[in-house]
Amino acid sequence: xxxxxLILTISMLVFALGKSPVFRVDRAGIAIIGAALxxxxxxxxxxxxxxxxxxxxxxxxxxxxxITSYLNMSxxxxxxxxxxxxxxxxxxxxxxxxxxxxxxxxxxxxxxxICLILTPIVIMITRQAxxxxxxxxLGVATASNIGSAATLIGNPQNILIGSLSHINFAxxxxxxxxLTLLGLGLIYVMISWMYKVELSGQLxxxxxxxxxxxxxxxxxxxxxxFLILVGFLMGFDPALVASLGAAYLLITRRIxxxxxxxxxxxxxxxxxxxxxxxxxxVEHSGLLMLLINTPWxxxxxxxxxxxxxxxxxxxxxxxxxxxxxxxxxxxxxMGHIWWASLAVFSTFAGNxxxxxSIANLIVVxxxxxxxxxxxxxxxxxIGLPLTVIMASVALVYFTIVTKVFHII
Numbered sequence: 473x474x475x476x477x478l479i480l481t482i483s484m485l486v487f488a489l490g491k492s493p494v495f496r497v498d499r500a501g502i503a504i505i506g507a508a509l510x511x512x513x514x515x516x517x518x519x520x521x522x523x524x525x526x527x528x529x530x531x532x533x534x535x536x537x538x539i540t541s542y543l544n545m546s547x548x549x550x551x552x553x554x555x556x557x558x559x560x561x562x563x564x565x566x567x568x569x570x571x572x573x574x575x576x577x578x579x580x581x582x583x584x585x586i587c588l589i590l591t592p593i594v595i596m597i598t599r600q601a602x603x604x605x606x607x608x609x610l611g612v613a614t615a616s617n618i619g620s621a622a623t624l625i626g627n628p629q630n631i632l633i634g635s636l637s638h639i640n641f642a643x644x645x646x647x648x649x650x651l652t653l654l655g656l657g658l659i660y661v662m663i664s665w666m667y668k669v670e671l672s673g674q675l676x677x678x679x680x681x682x683x684x685x686x687x688x689x690x691x692x693x694x695x696x697x698f699l700i701l702v703g704f705l706m707g708f709d710p711a712l713v714a715s716l717g718a719a720y721l722l723i724t725r726r727i728x729x730x731x732x733x734x735x736x737x738x739x740x741x742x743x744x745x746x747x748x749x750x751x752x753x754v755e756h757s758g759l760l761m762l763l764i765n766t767p768w769x770x771x772x773x774x775x776x777x778x779x780x781x782x783x784x785x786x787x788x789x790x791x792x793x794x795x796x797x798x799x800x801x802x803x804x805x806m807g808h809i810w811w812a813s814l815a816v817f818s819t820f821a822g823n824x825x826x827x828x829s830i831a832n833l834i835v836v837x838x839x840x841x842x843x844x845x846x847x848x849x850x851x852x853x854i855g856l857p858l859t860v861i862m863a864s865v866a867l868v869y870f871t872i873v874t875k876v877f878h879i880i
Contacts, residue, residue: 473757473758473759473762475509475513475515475757476510476515476753476754476756476757476759477754477757477759479506479509479510479513479515479750479753479754480506480750480751480753480754480759482502482506483502483503483505483506483747483750483793484789484793486498486499486501486502487499487502487789487790487793490827490833498739499739499743499790500739500740500742500743500746502746503742503743503744503745503746503747503750504742504746506746506747506749506750507521507745507746507749507750510749510750510752510753511749511753515753515756515757516749516752516753516756516757520752520756521749521752521753523752524748524749524751524752524753524755524756525745525748525749525752526632526635526636526748527711528635528709528710528711529631529632529635529636529711529744530741530744530745531711531714531715532625532631532634532635532710532711532714532715533582533628533631533740533741533744534715534718534736534741535711535714535715535717535718536581536582536625536631536714536718537582537585537735537736537737538718538721538722538732538735538736539581539693539696539697539700539714539717539718539721540581540582540585540586540589540735541585541731541732541733541734541735541736542689542693542718542721542722542727542732543581543690543693543694543697544585544589544735545689545727545731545732545735546685546686546689546690546692546693546727547684547685547686547689547690548685548690548693548694549577549589549590549593550593550685551685551690552573553573553593553597556569556573557597560675561674561675562673562674562675563603563670563671563672563673563674563675564664564671564672565675566597566601566603566608566675567607567608567611567660567663567664567671568660570590570594570608570611570612570615571611571615571656571659571660571663572615572656573590574586574587574590574611574612574615574616574619575615575616575618575619575622575652575656576619577590577619578615578616578617578619578620578626578627578831579619579620579622579623579626579652580623580625580626580697580701581625581626582620582625582626582627582628582631582737583616583617583619583620583626583627583829583831584616584627584628584737584740584830584831584834585735585737586616586831587612587613587616587831587834587835587838588735588834588838590612591609591612591834591835591838591839592838592842594608594609594612595609595838595839595842595844601675601676602676603670604667604670605839605844606667606844606846606850607663607666607667607670607671609835609839609844609846610663610846610850610851610854611659611660611663612835613823613831613832613835613836613851614659614823614854614855614858615656615659616831616835617819617820617822617823617828617829617831617832618652618655618656618659618819618820618823618862619652619656620819620831621648621651621652621655621815621816621819621820622645622648622649622652623641623644623645623648624639624641624644624645624704624710624815625704625710625714626819627791627819627831628740628744628791628792629791629792629794629795629815629818629819630815630819632744632792632795632796633795633799633811633814633815633818634710634815635710635711636799636811637802637807637808637811639807639808639811639812640707641704641705641707641710642704642705642707643808644812644815645705647812647873648812648815648816650869651816651862651865651866651869654862654865655820655858655862658858658861658862659854659858662854662857662858663854666853666854686726686727688726689724689726689727692721692724693721696717696720696721697717699717700713700714700717740830743792744792747792747793747796748796751796751797755800775809775810775813775870775871775874776867776871778798778801778810778813778814779813779817779863779866779867779870780863780867781798782794782798782813782814782817782818782821783817783818783820783821783824783859783863784821785797785798786817786818786821786822786828787821787824787825787827787828790829790830791818791819791821791822791829794818795814795818798814798818799814802814809870809873809874812870813866813870816866816870817863817866820859820862820863820866821859821863823855823858823859823862824855824856824859825848825851825852825855825856826846826847826848826851826852826855828855828859832851832855836851
């Protein structure tokens, strides 16, 4: 118990800080080190460590990365961007379109990857139009978090929750979409109010983005995505459906496989596998049950307390580790509502601070390379009120849903 507790504590500390304060160890590195120590110190055997990994989550995450990378290589995101640009006339319309595109794409593809794709495009467009890129980039970061809450494939923690809970894809989507639409609208209102000077007036003529678009590959990718979503909505195994779709897209003579693989975030996959082993070790050692049976943990029987704890923990140690720890507090008799709450609140929590989600950091780091600075305070002015409002609305919303379903 002591060894597994130390491994967990040190790992969560590095996750909270983003990197080790002493060594050059990042989140992926501590996941590898923690998993290796869990097995190497005898906390858990190698076979048990293998069994602790939820491979359905890994397969689903990996498959969605391949699909998103394929669409990027085919030129789909560039084509979609140009189509929207042709219909814009004002700066506020561009802001609205950035939020909507980011939110919609983040719902059906992994939001971290969407931020990787859209951030350079938004910077390029704003520079061509001689606009301040900051409000538009804030729109990308916040909308990617809010939008990804709409489905169980929008972000890594939701993919994990969907795999662990087996809640119905269509049911969750119907539950989360009203909150997501409200959140996207709120982002537009807040950014438009805060940057009303920068977003007023007509949009200068912007040249379309230049690049190769493979029409056949775009059509093929969109057909596969549509069929995958149909499979999800019909209740088929998400990991199997996504892997079949990804496998079919890899059968091509037009794109080299290495180009598609370059869009896969292998660090994130390593983090997931390592965390499964670390937390599996804590559970196997008996420490987890000891913690759960403490009076403080037993007092967490309220959905409100659970949801607020989700927001706080997601900002301290990041949302994926938070979900892996909080899953043990979900009660059996009303699990589907609590799982949905965990998905929504762990995602909304990402907007609280600049370091609240990987998507935020991706936007900020890519912007920094292009000499665009978004500091902690600048982000907090949008992120803090947005998270407080959305979390409050979501608490009331889930309370009503719970009563409607006669759960309490």
